[in-house]
Amino acid sequence: MPEPSEPVRLRVELPPPSASDESSGAGPGAAPELDERKVRILRAIVTEYVARGEPVGSKRVVEVSELGVSAATVRNEMSALEELGYITQPHTSAGRIPTDAGYRRFVDDLADDPELDGPRRELIAELLGSASDVEDLLARTSSVLSQLTRLVSLVIAPAIAASRLRLVELVSLAPGTGLLLLVADTGRVDKRLVELPAGTSEADLDRVRTVLGEHVRGRRVDAVPAVLRTLVEEAPSELREVLAAVASAAGPALAEDTVHHVFVGGQASLAGDEAFERQHLSRLLRLLEERATLARVLADSTAADEPTVRIGHENEVEDLRSASLVAQRYRLITDGSLGVLGPTRMDYATVLSTVRAVAEQLEHHVTDLSR
Amino acid sequence: MPEPSEPVRLRVELPPPSASDESSGAGPGAAPELDERKVRILRAIVTEYVARGEPVGSKRVVEVSELGVSAATVRNEMSALEELGYITQPHTSAGRIPTDAGYRRFVDDLADDPELDGPRRELIAELLGSASDVEDLLARTSSVLSQLTRLVSLVIAPAIAASRLRLVELVSLAPGTGLLLLVADTGRVDKRLVELPAGTSEADLDRVRTVLGEHVRGRRVDAVPAVLRTLVEEAPSELREVLAAVASAAGPALAEDTVHHVFVGGQASLAGDEAFERQHLSRLLRLLEERATLARVLADSTAADEPTVRIGHENEVEDLRSASLVAQRYRLITDGSLGVLGPTRMDYATVLSTVRAVAEQLEHHVTDLSR
DNA sequence: CCTGGCAGACCCGGCTGGTGAGTGCCAGCC
DNA sequence: GGCTGGCACTCACCAGCCGGGTCTGCCAGG
Numbered sequence: 001m002p003e004p005s006e007p008v009r010l011r012v013e014l015p016p017p018s019a020s021d022e023s024s025g026a027g028p029g030a031a032p033e034l035d036e037r038k039v040r041i042l043r044a045i046v047t048e049y050v051a052r053g054e055p056v057g058s059k060r061v062v063e064v065s066e067l068g069v070s071a072a073t074v075r076n077e078m079s080a081l082e083e084l085g086y087i088t089q090p091h092t093s094a095g096r097i098p099t100d101a102g103y104r105r106f107v108d109d110l111a112d113d114p115e116l117d118g119p120r121r122e123l124i125a126e127l128l129g130s131a132s133d134v135e136d137l138l139a140r141t142s143s144v145l146s147q148l149t150r151l152v153s154l155v156i157a158p159a160i161a162a163s164r165l166r167l168v169e170l171v172s173l174a175p176g177t178g179l180l181l182l183v184a185d186t187g188r189v190d191k192r193l194v195e196l197p198a199g200t201s202e203a204d205l206d207r208v209r210t211v212l213g214e215h216v217r218g219r220r221v222d223a224v225p226a227v228l229r230t231l232v233e234e235a236p237s238e239l240r241e242v243l244a245a246v247a248s249a250a251g252p253a254l255a256e257d258t259v260h261h262v263f264v265g266g267q268a269s270l271a272g273d274e275a276f277e278r279q280h281l282s283r284l285l286r287l288l289e290e291r292a293t294l295a296r297v298l299a300d301s302t303a304a305d306e307p308t309v310r311i312g313h314e315n316e317v318e319d320l321r322s323a324s325l326v327a328q329r330y331r332l333i334t335d336g337s338l339g340v341l342g343p344t345r346m347d348y349a350t351v352l353s354t355v356r357a358v359a360e361q362l363e364h365h366v367t368d369l370s371r
Numbered sequence: 372m373p374e375p376s377e378p379v380r381l382r383v384e385l386p387p388p389s390a391s392d393e394s395s396g397a398g399p400g401a402a403p404e405l406d407e408r409k410v411r412i413l414r415a416i417v418t419e420y421v422a423r424g425e426p427v428g429s430k431r432v433v434e435v436s437e438l439g440v441s442a443a444t445v446r447n448e449m450s451a452l453e454e455l456g457y458i459t460q461p462h463t464s465a466g467r468i469p470t471d472a473g474y475r476r477f478v479d480d481l482a483d484d485p486e487l488d489g490p491r492r493e494l495i496a497e498l499l500g501s502a503s504d505v506e507d508l509l510a511r512t513s514s515v516l517s518q519l520t521r522l523v524s525l526v527i528a529p530a531i532a533a534s535r536l537r538l539v540e541l542v543s544l545a546p547g548t549g550l551l552l553l554v555a556d557t558g559r560v561d562k563r564l565v566e567l568p569a570g571t572s573e574a575d576l577d578r579v580r581t582v583l584g585e586h587v588r589g590r591r592v593d594a595v596p597a598v599l600r601t602l603v604e605e606a607p608s609e610l611r612e613v614l615a616a617v618a619s620a621a622g623p624a625l626a627e628d629t630v631h632h633v634f635v636g637g638q639a640s641l642a643g644d645e646a647f648e649r650q651h652l653s654r655l656l657r658l659l660e661e662r663a664t665l666a667r668v669l670a671d672s673t674a675a676d677e678p679t680v681r682i683g684h685e686n687e688v689e690d691l692r693s694a695s696l697v698a699q700r701y702r703l704i705t706d707g708s709l710g711v712l713g714p715t716r717m718d719y720a721t722v723l724s725t726v727r728a729v730a731e732q733l734e735h736h737v738t739d740l741s742r
Numbered sequence: 743c744c745t746g747g748c749a750g751a752c753c754c755g756g757c758t759g760g761t762g763a764g765t766g767c768c769a770g771c772c
Numbered sequence: 773g774g775c776t777g778g779c780a781c782t783c784a785c786c787a788g789c790c791g792g793g794t795c796t797g798c799c800a801g802g
Contacts, residue, residue: 057764070776075765093764093783132620133550133564167542171554179504179558183542187550189562193504249503268656271642271649278642281652285639428795441745446796464752464795 034084039109040065041077042086046098046106050347053274055095100312100344103324107309107348114349116357120148124358128365134187134332138263141338141362146266148354151342152288154327156295157261158336160184161222168212170194170205170246178205180249184221186333188261192249197241208242211235225251262291262298275343276322283319284341293317302329302337307355312344326351330359332366405455410480411436412448413457417469417477421718424645426466471683471715474695478680478719485720487728491519495729499736505558505703509634512709512733517637519725522713523659525698527666528632529707531555532593539583541565541576541617549576551620555592557704559632563620568612579613582606596622633662633669646714647693654690655712664688673700673708678726683715697722701730703737 034042044065048056058074078096081087086102089095098106115121127144131137138155145153167183178194196205211231219227228247235243270276270284287293297317301308307328313321324346327339339355405413415436419427429445449467452458457473460466469477486492498515502508509526516524538554549565567576582602590598599618606614641647641655658664668688672679678699684692695717698710710726 055764059764071764072766072776072778073774075767076775079766089765091783093762093781095764133562135562166544166550167540167552169538169540169552171538173537173556173558179537179554179560181538181540181552181554181560183550183552185544187544187562187564189550189552189560191504191506191554191558191560193558265660267638267660268653271653271656274649278645282639282642285642289636289638426795430795442795443745443747443797444743446798447744450797460796462752464750466795 034105037067037069038077038081040067041074042081042098042102043106043109045078045081045087045096046102049097050345053345055090055097057095060095098345100314103311103344103348104309104314107311107352110349110352113307113352113356116353120354121357121361123148124361128361131365134366137362137365138336141358142263142265145338145340145354145358146269148358149340149342149346149351150266150269151340151346151351152267152270153263153265153338153340154294154298155263155338156298156336157188157263158186158332158334160186160188160190160334162220162334163188164220165217165224168216170209170212172196172202172205176200178245180246182221182224182250194245194249196245200242204239204242207239208246211239211243212246262294264288264294269342273343275345280319280322284323287317287319297325298327298337298339301325301327301339302335305329307339307352307359309348309352324348326355328355328359330362332363338362405476408438408440409448409452411438412445413452413469413473414477414480416449416452416458416467417473420468421716424716426461426468428466431466469716471685474682474715474719475680475685478682478723481720481723484678484723484727487724491725492728492732494519495732499732502736505737508733508736509707512729513634513636516709516711516725516729517640519729520711520713520717520722521637521640522711522717522722523638523641524634524636524709524711525665525669526634526709527669527707528559528634529557529703529705531557531559531561531705532591533705534559534592536588536590536592536595539587541580541583543567543573543576547571549616551617553592553621565616565620567616571613575610575613578610579617582610582614583617633665635659635665640713644714646716651690651693655694658688658690668696669698669708669710672696672698672710673706676700678710678723678730680719680723695719697726699726699730701733703734709733 041061044061045056048060048064058071058078061074061078062069062071078087081102082089082096085099086105087096088099090097116124124144127140128137131140135157138157142153142155145151145155163184163186165182166185167181169181169183171179171181173179173193176196176198178196180192180194182190182192184190215231216224216227225247228243228250232240232243232247267285267288270281276284297315297320300316301310305328307326310320310325310327312324315321315323315325320341322344323341324344325339325341326346326348327337329335329337338359340351342351412432415432416427419431419435429442429449432445432449433440433442449458452473453460453467456470457476458467459470461468487495495515498511499508502511506528509528513524513526516522516526534555534557536553537556538552540552540554542550542552544550544564547567547569549567551563551565553561553563555561586602587595587598596618599614599621603611603614603618638656638659641652647655668686668691671687672681676699678697681691681696681698683695686692686694686696691712693715694712695715696710696712697717697719698708700706700708709730711722713722
């Protein structure tokens with residue numbers, strides 16, 4: 001009794017190998033064959049459970065799925081599905097609920113998610129259309145995602161490493177303090193206080209500005225630190241100190257800080273969901289505050305151009321094991337990613353359509369903005 | 372039985388009139404006199420309940436508070452305190468817990484909060500010390516607040532209306548699109564995409580830059596929109612369109628956007644707290660996402676230079692009625708505010724000390740940064 | 743005015759029995 | 773051989789009940 005389900009659980013815990021066809025539903029691959037009837041029953045159970053939130057019994061399956069057999073037959077099939085690890089019962093004499101593997105199978109079998117319906121597409125277009133700049137656009141994207149799915153939305157700004165600097169500016173804020181401004185061609189602005197050496201004159205600053213303008217503007221962001229180091233070495237001695245201060249300020253601004261740009265929305269939906277216990281809730285919220293981890297997780301989940309689904313235990317991060325993640329890459333000069341986070345019991349079909357549609361429209365509006 | 376407590380509840384719901392001495396503890400004012408023993412008993416109940424989380428009975432009060440009387444006497448006093456509305460019992464034959472009014476009284480009677488202990492002060496100094504710019508400083512402030520109190524921290528950046536513009540820059544991102552950069556002397560940077568009229572040349576942009584540099588740089592932020600309008604009117608016709616685009620972009624960037632800069636930290640602590648039910652939790656999280664409301668609430672609660680406490684029903688915002696807010700104003704060129712949000716059952720003495728200490732040190736480090 | 747004592751209220755945990763949903767199994771039917 | 777109806781069984785759930793423990797309110801006496 002305890003052993004037979006082992007191979008299946010094993011498969012579930014190793015999603016990466018078959019990652020490419022995971023969300024496409026094209027190749028059933030190593031998954032055990034299921035006859036048509038089992039597939040329909042599983043689908044009925046998932047759909048019903050997602051909709052009602054209660055374990056679904058053989059009787060309800062018969063009512064819902066229009067296969068012309070009796071409840072007893074369905075029971076036999078359900079017993080087999082349980083043996084295969086796709087469904088389980090919370091306790092004896094309760095209906096069945098899908099396991100993570102069951103959801104996985106269900107998602108894989110989704111032929112391909114239908115287009116999002118018109119009204120929703122329009123809503124997205126409307127909300128994204130009035131964005132004033134890229135940052136605003138991403139914030140709105142996050143907002144529209146969480147509104148449409150009623151789940152937690154995540155949007156990660158594209159890394160600026162591969163973009164180019166449009167403007168490098170050094171503003172004097174107060175004696176001894178400057179503000180280094182770096183503007184990338186995505187419209188992203190980073191800033192960093194610079195401690196200027198004592199005795200730096202306004203004329204010195206002007207010369208530094210000129211040097212920066214000539215040698216740094218237009219360079220790829222990830223090349224800038226090296227360029228700055230060279231500039232420091234070659235600089236006339238009176239500018240060296242200032243340039244060194246600039247270089248040491250620019251490094252971190254362009255490296256780490258830059259990665260953590262994450263927009264999160266709809267956190268309240270987590271608290272409203274009965275599926276999460278107090279402890280899970282707390283951990284998930286903590287995770288949502290750790291922007292760096294979040295960015296990594298999301299980036300890892302968005303290799304392909306299709307939406308990717310990570311269900312429960314498929315997530316590598318411990319605290320995410322009680323939840324599912326649906327994420328997709330988008331392109332805005334370089335790659336960014338967006339997605340939603342919610343209970344494993346979510347409406348995958350609709351969520352997939354929504355994530356896909358939002359990503360598409362985001363790209364459209366981005367090109368609108370940058371032209 | 373139901374009526375006698377009415378007048379007290381009324382007082383609680385009208386904190387504003389006596390707002391000035393609310394948190395000072397200087398004037399008992401209209402509050403009913405309490406003899407020394409009642410005060411000590413109330414204090415014992417609040418302290419014990421905050422520490423243990425369980426209703427406290429007469430026996431425990433005797434053990435904890437070293438007044439040399441019997442439990443029976445304490446019971447009589449407690450009965451009186453209940454009559455006055457300061458404490459209540461969750462059910463018959465349970466111990467007492469403080470009401471919002473009880474907490475209020477307790478807070479008012481706190482002579483004045485002691486200095487925060489050394490180690491904690493040092494921790495604050497250490498964490499704030501390594502801030503790289505003002506925005507970073509405020510983020511760190513939020514982080515340290517939530518770490519020390521294990522509550523939700525809130526930090527609102529000072530409004531930039533009264534600060535001056537250090538730099539106005541118009542960057543050309545792509546043909547037809549510019550990015551307007553506004554840097555205030557607080558180090559705050561706002562940006563906004565500008566749709567440039569077709570056929571705008573680089574030379575035009577240069578001229579616009581010059582005009583902006585001459586007339587806008589150094590002006591108070593709230594004066595800028597008016598200045599821009601004048602510039603548009605007086606501009607040579609070939610620049611008028613560009614300037615108009617800039618003016619229409621600058622307005623909103625300087626107005627609304629600016630107010631919503633709120634740093635929130637430690638939200639996970641809400642979920643861990645048993646005091647909040649699912650529904651409250653969800654509402655509080657939603658509130659934390661509405662940055663505008665949040666900013667208003669916090670600004671309203673920080674009139675004086677002392678920390679202000681809003682306990683449960685004293686909060687005007689419905690969703691906050693299940694929580695307490697401890698907030699204080701800080702000055703960084705203009706006013707900002709910071710504070711924490713948690714269950715009414717919080718350690719007010721420690722929280723008050725912490726909020727005060729953090730606000731103080733924030734101001735120190737700010738002057739460090741801007742000198 | 744304080745105190746010890748005592749009755750009463752009530753939460754809580756455990757136990758019990760009834761109900762209902764859903765299962766597993768089996769014998770019989772097509 | 774697969775499907776079906778029927779039936780016994782298993783629990784979760786609910787309500788009621790009981791005993792133990794706690795804390796209160798009250799009272800009579802110091």
